[in-house]
Amino acid sequence: MTATEQGGAVLIIGYGNTLRGDDGLGLLAAERLMGLELPAGVRVMARHQLALELAEDIANAGVVIFLDARAGSPPGQIDYTELEPARGKPGPLEHHVEPGVLLAAAEAIYGATPRAFLLTVRSDSFEPGAPLSEAGEASLPELVERALRLAREHAA
Amino acid sequence: MTRTIKIDPVTRIEGHSKITIQLDEDGQVADARFHVTQYRGFEKIGEGRPFYEMPGLMGRICGICTISHSLASALACDEIMGVRVPDTAVKLRKIINYASILQSHALSFYYLSAPDFLLGMESDPAKRSLFGLLQSHPDVARDGVALRRFGQQVIEWLAGKRIHQTWIVPGGVASPLSAEVRDRILAELPHIYEILERGIVSFKRSLEDYRDEIRTFANFPTLFMGMVDAENGLMEMVNGRLRVVDARGQMIVEGFDVHDYPTYIGEAVEPWTYLKFPYFKPHGYPDGIYRVGPLARLNIADALGTPRAETEWAEFRELNRNVVLSSFHYHYARLIEMMHCAERIEQLLNEPDILDERVRAQAGPNAEEGIGVVEAPRGTLIHHYKADRQGRLTWSNLIVSTTHNNLAMNRGVLQVAKQYVDGTRLTEGMLNRVEAVIRTFDPCLSCSTHAQDQLALAFELIGPDGTVLDEVKRS
Numbered sequence: 001m002t003a004t005e006q007g008g009a010v011l012i013i014g015y016g017n018t019l020r021g022d023d024g025l026g027l028l029a030a031e032r033l034m035g036l037e038l039p040a041g042v043r044v045m046a047r048h049q050l051a052l053e054l055a056e057d058i059a060n061a062g063v064v065i066f067l068d069a070r071a072g073s074p075p076g077q078i079d080y081t082e083l084e085p086a087r088g089k090p091g092p093l094e095h096h097v098e099p100g101v102l103l104a105a106a107e108a109i110y111g112a113t114p115r116a117f118l119l120t121v122r123s124d125s126f127e128p129g130a131p132l133s134e135a136g137e138a139s140l141p142e143l144v145e146r147a148l149r150l151a152r153e154h155a156a
Numbered sequence: 157m158t159r160t161i162k163i164d165p166v167t168r169i170e171g172h173s174k175i176t177i178q179l180d181e182d183g184q185v186a187d188a189r190f191h192v193t194q195y196r197g198f199e200k201i202g203e204g205r206p207f208y209e210m211p212g213l214m215g216r217i218c219g220i221c222t223i224s225h226s227l228a229s230a231l232a233c234d235e236i237m238g239v240r241v242p243d244t245a246v247k248l249r250k251i252i253n254y255a256s257i258l259q260s261h262a263l264s265f266y267y268l269s270a271p272d273f274l275l276g277m278e279s280d281p282a283k284r285s286l287f288g289l290l291q292s293h294p295d296v297a298r299d300g301v302a303l304r305r306f307g308q309q310v311i312e313w314l315a316g317k318r319i320h321q322t323w324i325v326p327g328g329v330a331s332p333l334s335a336e337v338r339d340r341i342l343a344e345l346p347h348i349y350e351i352l353e354r355g356i357v358s359f360k361r362s363l364e365d366y367r368d369e370i371r372t373f374a375n376f377p378t379l380f381m382g383m384v385d386a387e388n389g390l391m392e393m394v395n396g397r398l399r400v401v402d403a404r405g406q407m408i409v410e411g412f413d414v415h416d417y418p419t420y421i422g423e424a425v426e427p428w429t430y431l432k433f434p435y436f437k438p439h440g441y442p443d444g445i446y447r448v449g450p451l452a453r454l455n456i457a458d459a460l461g462t463p464r465a466e467t468e469w470a471e472f473r474e475l476n477r478n479v480v481l482s483s484f485h486y487h488y489a490r491l492i493e494m495m496h497c498a499e500r501i502e503q504l505l506n507e508p509d510i511l512d513e514r515v516r517a518q519a520g521p522n523a524e525e526g527i528g529v530v531e532a533p534r535g536t537l538i539h540h541y542k543a544d545r546q547g548r549l550t551w552s553n554l555i556v557s558t559t560h561n562n563l564a565m566n567r568g569v570l571q572v573a574k575q576y577v578d579g580t581r582l583t584e585g586m587l588n589r590v591e592a593v594i595r596t597f598d599p600c601l602s603c604s605t606h607a608q609d610q611l612a613l614a615f616e617l618i619g620p621d622g623t624v625l626d627e628v629k630r631s
Contacts, residue, residue: 048319052267052286053305101287108290109298 009041010151011061011114015050016069021130022123026067028132029143036148039155050097052105059110063154065117065147066099069136072122076135078143083116115154119146175590177573185577188570190562190594192431199552207236207521207547212322214539214554218600219319220263221557223256223311224532226324227394228539231528233326236543238522244512245328247504250394252314252324253530254497254504257393259307260533261450261490261497264598265355266300269487272592273362277369278585296358299351303494306348310501313337328516338505345502349464352495356468359491366484372575373593374483374568377403379436379446381560382453383531384411389458391496393531399456400436400446405478408436414529417538421555433562434555445567448535448560449597450489455479460492462499468492483568483596490598521547532557534598558599568593 014030017023030046038044045057050066058064066083085107086100097105099118107113121143125133132140160178180186198217202210210233215226227249234241241249267286274293275284283291290297308318314333315323323330363370380403383396389411397411400420412420424433424441436444446452454473460466469492472480480489504510521543528539535557542551572593576586 053301053308055301056305105287105290105297109294109301 009062010039010043010065010155011057011063012042012044012065012067012147012151013047013050013054013057014044014067014147015047017048020128021125022069022075022121022133022136023126025069025121025123025132025136025140025143029067029140029147032140032144033147036144038148039152041155042151050099050102052097052102054097055102055106055109058102058114058116059106059112061114063115063117063151064103065119065150067119067143067147068099069121069123069126071124071126073124074135075123075125075133076139077122078139078146079118079120079122080146081118081120083118085113117150119143119150175569175594177569177577177590179577183578185570185573188566188573188590189428190566190569191429199554202541202549202552205549207233207526207541207543207549208326210539210541210549211324211326212320215320215324217554217556220260220600221256221532221534221537222319222321223252223315223324224530224537224557225539226321227253228528228530228532228537230324230326231394231530232526232539232541233528234517235526235528236521236523236541236547237326237517237519239327239517239519241328241517242512242514244332244509245515245517246395247507247510248314248329248333248515249324251501251504252311253393254501255307255310255314257307257531257533258494258497258501259304259311260598261494262300262303262307264533264595265487265490265494266296266303268598269592269595270296270300272588272595273359273366273487277588277592278583281584281588284588299355302351303348306344307497309344310341313340325516327518330516332513332515333511335511338510342502342505345498348498349495352491352498353464356491356495359488360471363488368575369589369592370482370484372572373589373596374564374571375481376567376571377481378564379403379408379439379444380452380455380479381436381446381448381536382456383529383536384457385461386411390461391453391457391459398529398536401456401479403479403481405455414538415527417527417529417540417555421538423555423559429562431562432559434560435563442563445563446560447483447564448557449486449533450493451480451483451486452535453531454489454492460496462496462503464499465492465496468495483564483593486596486598521545534558534600535560556600558597561597561599565594565597565599568597 012033014026016026018027027046030044033044083100083103085104087104103116121139123133123136125136160176174191176189177185178187202213211226211230214229215222217225271284271286271289275288312318315321379400381398381400383392384399385392386397398414399411400408402408420437422435422437424435435441436446454469460469472488472492525542530537537557538555540553541549543549569590573590576589
């Protein structure tokens with residue numbers, strides 16, 4: 001665990017597979033955030049994928065910001081959504097877990113429901129072994145900036 | 157008329173498979189098979205690559221027991237280099253393997269199998285899942301999450317990543333342990349012991365409810381194989397010898413050198429599955445059926461060498477007054493092994509030289525063959541490589557934990573199908589029990605599937621009198 005992964009009222013989780021083109025944008029954004037001076041109480045985690053073991057970290061946070069990429073166009077556009085726990089919509093929990101299911105798990109196990117947001121970058125480049133697309137790479141600074149802005153708003 | 161029931165896919169296991177159950181004219185179970193329908197092929201992928209890439213490459217076989225694959229691979233590479241691994245590196249490798257076993261057992265017990273125990277074999281399949289467990293037994297789910305998190309956290313603290321690390325290297329490990337990480341791990345252990353004690357007490361209390369499953373879940377005599385310490389027969393997971401005992405606890409082989417595995421282990425191939433069938437060579441195929449993994453390890457060891465786990469182990473061995481035969485008790489064995497792993501981590505972290513900075517021996521290729529064997533979460537894992545003089549792999553053979561149990565899994569499916577499946581009236585509970593017997597072994601099919609020679613899969617159309625009416629083979 002790095003220093004940026006310990007403690008914090010705002011938890012930023014960037015996730016994705018860097019071996020599959022733009023799929024890794026969320027994780028790369030999290031790694032960039034870890035290299036910045038963050039507001040007090042902001043914690044960042046970079047993960048290959050979401051897993052149930054994150055439920056406790058989520059339950060301990062006041063606000064959670066997920067960073068991801070998804071198939072869609074135009075490539076590079078960033079979407080913003082406020083998430084709700086996916087209660088009653090059980091998805092698989094053993095491997096990859098969707099953010100809403102993870103929120104529901106945190107609520108069921110720990111009785112905590114932090115506010116949660118999702119920032120996703122649209123892309124059409126997820127081939128195994130592919131590098132970041134031009135649009136994906138160009139979106140990275142904005143993804144980092146928007147995550148930071150959101151974190152500042154809620155850490156205050 | 158002869159009918160076949162298919163359970164496809166089998167759920168809550170690692171990988172893809174199906175089970176077929178063949179009924180006779182009276183609707184009674186005539187035969188049953190566990191088919192593994194995925195193919196991996198890592199033995200071929202390694203060929204032509206430099207040996208020192210293998211721990212990183214082979215660790216990619218699996219995301220659950222990646223550590224054990226990297227470690228078995230590194231042990232084989234140590235031999236190709238012809239080096240003596242520094243003592244501290246041996247201990248650090250052991251610690252990370254114990255952490256890996258702990259997190260994998262937590263996944264198997266709490267995430268995959270606890271829904272069967274706590275929600276019932278007959279319960280609604282839509283709710284009989286980990287998600288259902290979160291709703292109905294959040295305290296148990298919390299314990300499972302905490303255990304898995306701990307194991308993964310230890311891996312991350314040591315190796316920098318939870319999965320697919322590159323810290324385990326030929327010759328040792330890439331970096332020494334810091335005092336800070338040692339102290340962090342030690343600080344978490346009291347809580348881990350508390351959770352495990354709670355889990356063991358609760359599981360033992362529930363055993364009465366599973367009398368039928370204990371009686372019929374792959375409960376038959378087989379040999380058992382696992383690793384023990386060469387000097388005193390204690391349970392060991394790395395750098396030990398392999399012991400084989402029979403169903404009465406008689407010693408068949410007290411401890412053979414892992415390099416002699418081809419003398420003791422043969423591998424048979426059947427045309428209807430990608431999973432091979434290892435067998436104990438001196439007894440032939442298929443009479444040389446044996447089991448590996450947590451149940452086998454508790455059956456073959458003379459002692460565990462850690463106080464909390466050893467107390468539980470002594471009670472466990474009283475279940476059958478010696479060797480425990482029912483595969484249902486793999487679950488129980490996993491709980492005891494998790495305790496053992498936590499205690500061994502503590503013992504090793506308290507070794508005076510654990511912070512020593514000499515953790516890696518360096519060398520080029522000095523031999524053309526290497527064999528590495530470890531106990532992975534699911535049992536004995538063998539990596540065997542041959543390399544040319546430049547150290548490029550020319551051949552490899554992996555015998556993966558799940559594969560050793562293939563004969564027993566198939567026989568177990570037949571046993572439980574005969575007990576629970578009635579072709580005239582199928583219920584969810586029947587079919588789930590057939591799946592659940594496979595889950596007791598916690599098979600990892602992603603790790604274990606590869607074929608010898610041609611890839612082959614057979615489809616058979618079987619008539620009412622049992623004759624094969626049509627047959628299609630693809631390769």
